[in-house]
Amino acid sequence: MDYHILAINPGSTSTKMALYKNEEMLYSDNVVHTSEDFTACRNISDQLSLRRKTIIDFLKTHKIKPSALDAVVGRGGILPPVKSGAYLVNETMIDRLLHKPLAYHASNLGAVLADMIAKPSTIPAYIYDSVSVDEMNTIAKITGIPDIPRRSQLHALNMRAAAIKTAKDLEKEYTELNLIVVHLGGGISLSLHNQGRMIDIISDDEGPFAPERSGRIPAYLLAHAIFEQDYTKDQILKMIRGGSGLRLHLGTTDAREVEDKIAAGDKKAEQVYKAMAYTVAKGIGELSTVVSGQVDHIILTGGIAYSERLTGWIKEKVSFIAPVTILAGENELEALAHGVLRVLQGKEKANEYKE
Secondary structure: OOOEEEEEEEOOOEEEEEEEEOOEEEEEEEEEOOOOOOOOOOOHHHHHHHHHHHHHHHHHHOOOOHHHOOEEEEEOOOOOOEOOOEEEOOHHHHHHHHHOOOOOOHHHHHHHHHHHHHHHHOOOEEEEOOOOEOOOOHHHHOOOOOOOOOOOOOOHHHHHHHHHHHHHHOOOOHHHOEEEEEEEOOOEEEEEEEOOEEEEEEOOOOOOOEOOEOOOOOHHHHHHHHHHOOOOHHHHHHHHEOOOOHHHHHOOOOHHHHHHHHHOOOHHHHHHHHHHHHHHHHHHHHHHHHHOOOOOEEEEEEHHHHOHHHHHHHHHHHOOOOOEEEEEEOOHHHHHHHHHHHHHOOOOOOEEOOO
16 A cells, blocks of 8 residues: 655754655655745744745645645654654644743744644644654663753654664664664764664763764863853853854864865864764764673764765774664655654554653
8 A cells, every 4th residue: 555645844944845655755845944034933933834835835836635645744843751753743742842842943843834734634643753752761861960860862863764774674673683873963963772762872962072062071171161261051052052063173064174174184174073983983882881782783874974084984993893884864854754654554653642
């Protein structure tokens, strides 16, 4: 049986969408929104009308009626901790994302947009692998300061999709394997998949530094810097997430520009870029201890995984732990559609969202 699925991924300045027939992508589009488009929008939820029109126009362009779809899936936003996999969009979820968000982020619109397209045709709307997926073991959350436990926020969508694909390529079940997945993007995060569950992670603020993230930094020195240099809360948060990493070292967040600098003989660029690979390798080694070194495979994914230089440096240091596979790119629309396809085929069961 064929299933037609519309996948929607709202970003801060874009709305990405794609129509799938089973695992095959039929059409896709990435509409970039200008600052003028959002001039009248006081908050993220004010963007819904414009983004909905963008999606409707996409369907009209390809002569697709919403009623011809079997499901619509949107990027899962910043919810309270949820399980991995699919959730049916319901009023409780929409109320949380629109009126009581844990943080304001464009991904919060994914579920709402999916519901807006699906509801008039009485077809199901889903989210899949929200950024708030939390399967961490309790012991992994404990820190030396009880009031500051570790939390699970990472690139769960792309990570689980890469893990499931690798298991399939290995002709194994995802639930049989121990996998370490690294997402190499503007932020870098890592996850340990233990027989189908992400039982521990390294988030983008506690591990490797990245093109625009500070990663793990000495807490004692950070505390001193905040008070001695009179940083405001907003300044330090922006530095940690958005204003540091390659940007602060080399003046760019584009890995291709860094590689051009290296090719031109820039020794500082080479040292910093190699240091980023070094911190990624350390993170992989750190997670391997959680399963006593019993790792079946290591997967490098995300946009920077296209870099043969960077992935080569990482592989040199971690191949002794397990074989390394590279699945470059984020493939988020594909991950959304394939996840919901498994639900429609009865291979997975969708969860019900409750507060």
